[in-house]
Amino acid sequence: MSRTSSIRAGQARAGWLFVSPTLVVLGLFLAVPVLMALWVSFTDWNGRGSPFASGVGFVGADNYRELVGEQGGLTRADFMTSLRNNFYYVLLVVPLQTALALFLALVLNQKMLKAVGFFRTAFYFPSVVSSVAISLVFLFLFTGGGVVNTMLGWVGLDGPTWFNDSRGLLHLLGDGLGLWSISDPPSGLVDGGVLGLTWWQWLSGPSVALSVIIFLVVWTTTGTFMLMFLAALQDLPVEVEEAAMIDGAGRWGVFRNVTLPHLRPTMLLVTTLGLIGTWQVFDQVYVMTQGGPGKTTLTPAFLSYFYAFENQKWGVAAAMAFVLFLIIFAMASFQRWLFRDKDQPSARRARDFFARQQGSHSGTEAV
């Protein structure tokens, strides 16, 4: 007994020894900075010297209160605007890129397709090009007199000045449908509001400028996710699909009942990575718009950078980062719950049922 436990103890020691380099590196470059930032978010540190120095004041949750509380004023309005923008961004980017990636992967997985290598490279290409370079190209494509507007002109459309257009898509849609007028928004929506923004501002939808960024990001990230789907699709044994077909399933039936369930783990991976990545969008905003026009491309990650590095408001900026972390954590958890294996509980129930059956059986035997 004592022998086995000492062997186990030795194993544990060796285990810790083997993981210690990784633990030290992760701790030093991940855990320590995160904990320092957490501390900063509770102080009035002004960026000078160590945040642990004696002169730095602990302000409790003041920085967080400024983000969500009544006294926040402009800071709260800025932060809520950035959350609104990012919410619409996530709402559009994640489904679009997932659907497009799945579609491209299915196309590439066809056995009939010629030149698969070429298409795979072509679709994957945008993902491996620097996002800064692509952003610059998009800036040129979407200037007021740029290529895109010229091409729209050929079909008789007068394109907007994309990156200078702060009008929200939902506002425009409502205007087009005659629900409201943008120049004279309904007073019911303008007068009331929550968290520093009016209902009218909350309901703006992504602005035209943000839509261009959405388009760009969907285009660039789809390739990576397509590759993940493709790898999963190639794992699916052909025999299974054939068996389903022999059982009388059509193409749609095979896709719905065989392919999609098989892809569920990949789908969870893709949507989770997509969700995390989209809530942290920074590069494109930094390069292309710096939050403008009219703050409609402001995102929490960029706002946090702006408050910290350009305005020395480190505490509030760190608090923004942690609120963003909580949002991402909550949404990723919710997503995991949505994607949980729904067969499992019933399987457990079945097992319990059989266990109970057996129990009662043995019970009667005992009697």
Place this chain on the structure above:
Amino acid sequence: MSTTSPHRLASLAALALVTSVALAACGGGGFDDGNSDEPASSGDGPAQLKVLIASSGDAETKAVEDAVAAWADDSGNEAEVIVANDIAQQLSQGFAGGNPPDLFYVDAGVFGDYAEAGNLYPYLDQMDGADDFYPNLVDSFTLDDEAYCAPKDFSTLALEINTAAWKKAGLGDDDIPTTWDELQSVAEKLTTPEQAGLVIGVGRDRVGAFLVQNGGFWVDGETGEATATEPSNVEALDYVQGLLKSGAAVLPPDIDAGWGGEGFGTQKAAMTIEGNWIRGAMSNDYPDVDYTVAELPEGPAGKGTLLFTQCWGIAADSPNQEAAVSLVEALTTADQQLANAKAFGVMPSRESAQADYVEQFPEDAPFIAGGDYGQGPVNLPGLGPVVADLDSQLEQLKTADVDQILESFQKNAEAELQ
């Protein structure tokens, strides 16, 4: 499972301990936080200076490198010029780490934040010839009556006029606008279906000039109070809005331009209000466009323009402050500033250099004249997000409610300044 949990608890405790030790190490040993109050070191032995600059290009880098090297040779010190990729970020790292560069560019717009945080060493009073700098520039680097750093150079706004369009509209030399009414009338005359009369850049850094011409500004730098809602400011913004509404003036996005200079260079507008940096853009990108420069028209309260400037900041944590001050003296002599003017087109910050500058660059006289009556940017600490919000609202100046813009700025600024 249950037997391993004490082990796991112990491991977690060990991990927590290690982490907190690492945190403490970062806090205590890594950074020198207490030395700011100690006097700067005397000149024992040669000092090694780090100079961080945000360069506009090779010409500027070379000019600064040469000047710094010459000083190093003369004084027997060592100095290294580092060109920043992102100066705000690199300075922040230095300030937080306790080892900032000794000498660096500080823009007037961020000066207040740096000074308030105690990152800057105020040295202007110990500098030789400090009273020769334009007072308006020194004001841009003054916080709570303390002048911190020496202005490196400056730029001002003036009115650029497309010569061909001017002639085509039948206007002569006498018609150069000197009042708001004249500006309005020439802008209207210059407006054609293909060309706007005047393009004004978006935001406080252009529109603000009209506030100055009407005797007001967004804030009062001396008292440290927001003054946006003064009637004079409302009037000035109303005037600009009137220009925009009448079609005599447009904003750059209206003519598919990124900034005033682009709209002017592509000849989609006949006039613009920009600073002397437009010279470089015009000669590089639009060499065929002939233009003249005039001082901005006077408003009801007289002449007014905006100043943009940077100073040579010395770090409060620098151990070589004495040597750094001597380097700044060498870098801001009238001769050195004239050499910089030639190399990369900035204007000297010393009044004594003005006559020589005008002699060498007569066509820039309207720009440098602004040094006497220009107004520096909003430099009160903590106002960054507030002025960013103002800029974002000014994008819609043509249709927006002027009172509402000024009131919201006033409210936000007051909340920050109290």
